[in-house]
Amino acid sequence: MINDIGSVAWASVGHAYGPADDVPQWLRGMTSPDSEVRDKAFSSFYSAAHHQGDVYSCTVASLPFLFAMADDSSTPDRSRVVALLVSIGREAAERHGPGVICFDINGEQSTAHEDTAAIMRERGEAFVVYACNADAQLRSGAIPGLGLFLDDAERAVSVLQKQLEAEGGITERLLVVRTMADLALRLPAARKPARAWFDALADGVEVDADIRLAAIVQRARCAPESLDDTTLPTAIELLRQITPAPRHDNSGGEAGSRGPSGVYVHGRARP
Incomplete structure (x- = not known):
């Protein structure tokens, strides 16, 4: 063409x-x-x-x-x-x-x-094809299109659910969760199934902490009524789980990354 x-x-x-x-x-x-x-x-x-x-x-x-x-x-x-x-x-x-x-x-x-x-x-269905491609960069570029351009709410929810199961990379998986929220905000018919999916991910003990936290955040974004007294403590605990523990240097202090001033962000200050 x-x-x-x-x-x-x-x-x-x-x-x-x-x-x-x-x-x-x-x-x-x-x-x-x-x-x-x-x-x-x-x-x-x-x-x-x-x-x-x-x-x-x-x-x-x-x-x-x-x-x-x-x-x-x-x-x-x-x-x-x-x-x-x-x-x-x-x-x-x-x-x-x-x-x-x-x-x-x-x-x-x-x-x-x-x-x-x-x-x-x-051309919404084209993004389903792109999102299933073997190229991770192509999938990452296409996944947001599933939430933006598919007008069949049931179809879009189903594709995104399957895409989360199929994805191996954390970047793509987090993008799928965010896209589900975009879809729910755009199509009223997608809100109930999306909310149920977010609930299942947020409460899933076998779900990766990154995905559970993303589900809580995106659920709050498209369903603010989901916030309750357990939301913040759960989010904090999940943050603790996904935050790398500080490394220790040979002198017994904590080693970390250098800040803009040249000192370590964690542990003892260095010249």
């Missing part, structure tokens, strides 16, 4: 600095075998077509090509493309809503956010 870039009238759509006739070279650059070319292409796209996180008419026009790259296993920086898609979609979802009116750089009313949000929801 990258060969069809020329079929778009890029000069008629804009980015933060004017007509977007330079966007095709950035999109092509993202697929270059040269890493420096790719880095420059991504940087240029973020600077103009996704300037300060915003979405423009050219950003909408770029989505089919970005999805084509993300779907292609031969794309060199596939994980960066997926992360870019999630960033674009998140911005559109946050800015698009009832009563929200957006304008383009010419001061004219724009549907870029609305159009982007619709496309991302239409």
Whole structure:
């Protein structure tokens, strides 16, 4: 599909600095075998077509090509493309809503956010595929999309629950827990099953302390009524469990990491 870039009238759509006739070279650059070319292409796209996180008419026009790259296993920086898609979609979802009116750089009313949000929801299932990829970086970039773009609450909850079981890395597992809260905050139909899942994780004696603590935090975020007299003591105990014990030096004092002043954060001060 990258060969069809020329079929778009890029000069008629804009980015933060004017007509977007330079966007095709950035999109092509993202697929270059040269890493420096790719880095420059991504940087240029973020600077103009996704300037300060915003979405423009050219950003909408770029989505089919970005999805084509993300779907292609031969794309060199596939994980960066997926992360870019999630960033674009998140911005559109946050800015698009009832009563929200957006304008383009010419001061004219724009549907870029609305159009982007619709496309991302239409392609929601693509993020399920990305999140199940063998590449951990690709999964990390895709997981937030499960909470942002899947509109079937039951489906989204099920996918996230299975994803937590499938993930081996703590970073990805914590990201799944946070994404479940994002989903619950976005879709009312997901709140009850998400709350039950958080409860099960928070109370699970065989669940890793990191995940139990994350479940408590995210449950409080999307269900503040869950806070009770046991929440703080439980959280403190879990923090103790996941905090590494201080190392001891040969002189009997505690050794730790150096602070900005050159002294050790833990244990005896050193010159």
